Amino acid sequence: MRVVVLGGGYGGLLTTRKLEDRLPDGVELLLVDDTGDHLVQHELHRAIRRPSFTDAISIPLTELTERATVRVADVEAVDREERVVELDGGDSIEYDAAVVAFGAETAYYGIEGLEEYATPLKRLEHAAAVRREFEAVLEAGGGEVVVGGAGLSGVQVAGELAQYARDEGVESHVSVTLLEQRSDIAPSFPANFRDAVRDELRERDVDIRTETTVTAVDDGTVSLDDGEHAYDQFVWTGGITGNHGLGGDRPSVRADLRIDDRTFGIGDAVEITDAEGTVVPAAALAAVRASETVAENVTRVVEAAREGEPRPRLKQWVFDTPGWLVSVGDGAVAQLGPEVFTGAAANVIKSSVGVTYLAEHGSLRRAVSVVQEDLRDL
Incomplete structure (x- = not known):
């Protein structure tokens, strides 16, 4: 039998490590990732200001696994009916159980010019690009920096760039504006947390504009529902969409984290509603905490299949966070x-x-x- 884990982020890596200890002997465990490295995503923004931080947050998956075989490849499609994963280059992998954990991709919502002119922040190369663009603003004597999307990623990028300007002593020449379509920043989080985040941003002179929708972008101007905003640098963190490996979809899963009888989902790759009916936020912490349930349920499915038994009762996950x-x-x-x-x-x-x-x-x-x-x- 073969178990495949697709993606080496938080959910994929931690599920793999648990499966290494739990799967019966003789079951093959394969971890597929398009880079071969585990990226500590919640620290990625820090690489904008401190490139030396890159080595600390990017770790080869082969250093983090023991039993699992790591394969570097991009997942192009998952045929769940045939239980086959299609990889770039024409290769394919059959599986008996799978965990979809390859995260999400940046959503551009069909907004004209957005993907062409904005820089996302999902990978190390994105952090390097944001740094280069900001350095160009500094070299030009200052300018307008706009960050679209005020979830946690957008908050961290805006804070990092505002701090960068302070570090260089040019904060009076650089304006950082944070745009959010909804009525408040970090809209999915508790009110007292949002209030404190807003205060920290304002302390760094970040201009916060809520209830503001981006309608189009060109080379130098962000069109908004209430006017226009000129920019010298534009970073987009305004949402996520499904990975291309699932055709751009983010399947909805319930508390057993099961997409189908043999396929499970974790992290940003899926939309999760837990056992108490809570819609789980797309956050690293949620992926980390769900890995226990996914690993346990995959193990139960594999053991039942090996013994020719019917589908087992699966563990139900409740998202709790400290x-x-x-x-x-x-x-x-x-x-x-x-x-x-x-x-x-x-x-x-x-x-x-x-x-x-x-x-x-x-x-x-x-x-x-x-x-x-x-x-x-x-």
Whole structure:
């Protein structure tokens, strides 16, 4: 039998590691990823200002797995009826059970000019491009920087670029504007968390414009529903859509995280409603916490299939979180239970989260480098 995990992000990697311990002997475990590296996505924005951080947040999957075979390939399609994964180059892989974990892609919503002129932030090369574009703004003596989409990614990008301008002593020459279509920033998160994030952004002179819809983009102008906004740099973090490996779809799954009898989904690749009816946010924390249930259910399905038994009863997942965390330049906002922390306390929490993740799922060397970078912020 063969189990394939498609994608080496948070959900894919952690599910793979759990399956390495749980799958019966003789079951092949294959991890397919288009880069072969695990990217610590929630730290990606930091590579904009500090390119040296790249090595700490990009880790070869072969260093993080033991039993699983890692294959570097792009998934072009998943034929769930035939249980076949189609790869680039014409190769294919048959499977007995699969976990779809290859994340989502940036959504452009058919907005004219948006994909052509805006830079997304999903990969290391995107962070490098955002840095180059911002340096061009600085070299020109300043200008207008616009970030579209005020979810956590947009908040972190806007905060990082505003902090970059401060670091260079040119904050009076660089304007950073954060656009959000909905009525508030970080709209999926608790009100006290949103309030603290807004305060951190304003402390860094980020201009926040909510209830503002991007309708078109050209070379230098963002057209909005209430006018136009000139820009010298435009970064887009305004939403996600399904991965091309599933034809652009994000299948809806319930609390057992099952797409069909032998295929499961985790992370941004799917839309999840948990056992309590909660629509789970597309966030790294959700993927991390769902990996236990996915691994357990895949194992139950495999064991039942090997024994010729009917479909087993599957574990039901309830999304619970101890809180939320977002970086805003050299600052941070952390929510633990009902309490919200900013300043030094939030920075300590931010540092400990990064170090713990890398120490457990990456390497001590990379964890130490995170500490060294964070010490510069305190």
